[in-house]
Amino acid sequence: MRQRQTLSSRTGGFDPRAAVPMPVLDASVVVDCVAPGIDSSSHAMRTMRRLAAERAEIVAPRLLLTECANALLTGVKRGKWSGAAADLAYGFLAKLPLRLADDAQHLDRAWELSRRYDNHPIYGMVYVAVAEAAHTTLITADATLRTRLTHLSWISRPDA
Numbered sequence: 638m639r640q641r642q643t644l645s646s647r648t649g650g651f652d653p654r655a656a657v658p659m660p661v662l663d664a665s666v667v668v669d670c671v672a673p674g675i676d677s678s679s680h681a682m683r684t685m686r687r688l689a690a691e692r693a694e695i696v697a698p699r700l701l702l703t704e705c706a707n708a709l710l711t712g713v714k715r716g717k718w719s720g721a722a723a724d725l726a727y728g729f730l731a732k733l734p735l736r737l738a739d740d741a742q743h744l745d746r747a748w749e750l751s752r753r754y755d756n757h758p759i760y761g762m763v764y765v766a767v768a769e770a771a772h773t774t775l776i777t778a779d780a781t782l783r784t785r786l787t788h789l790s791w792i793s794r795p796d797a
Contacts, residue, residue: 658693661768664704665778671729673722680795698740698763738767754785
């Protein structure tokens with residue numbers, strides 16, 4: 638099993654000279670790739686296939702794992718899928734080759750962004766802060782977040 642890598646500002650973080658893209662994906666995209674019964678032609682799946690073809694390294698705050706795991710449990714509670722199906726999906730989530738950023742290192746910036754942009758939920762702004770610090774794109778299916786931040790060209794929706 639591939640071990641997850643962690644980004645740290647103490648080690649210099651991202652290498653801007655890296656040849657492969659390093660987009661930040663948020664939970665709204667990743668959940669749509671691992672949840673049971675996902676349509677393989679969905680926007681999120683198209684995005685993941687493209688990133689895989691580009692050999693992109695996917696970046697995310699550690700929060701991503703918690704948010705996605707919670708979404709899988711919520712699906713079980715609401716009867717959208719079985720516990721066994723959620724267990725399988727969680728296994729896929731746990732094996733995703735992600736480079737994880739430490740949420741705590743980005744919390745102050747996420748707070749500033751949340752306060753500036755109509756008190757948008759802090760967990761959404763953590764993804765924005767990670768992408769901003771990495772000088773890379775954020776791919777999100779969160780239409781409210783994209784609408785609030787339309788002036789930031791590096792925030793995009795999943796592939797159509």
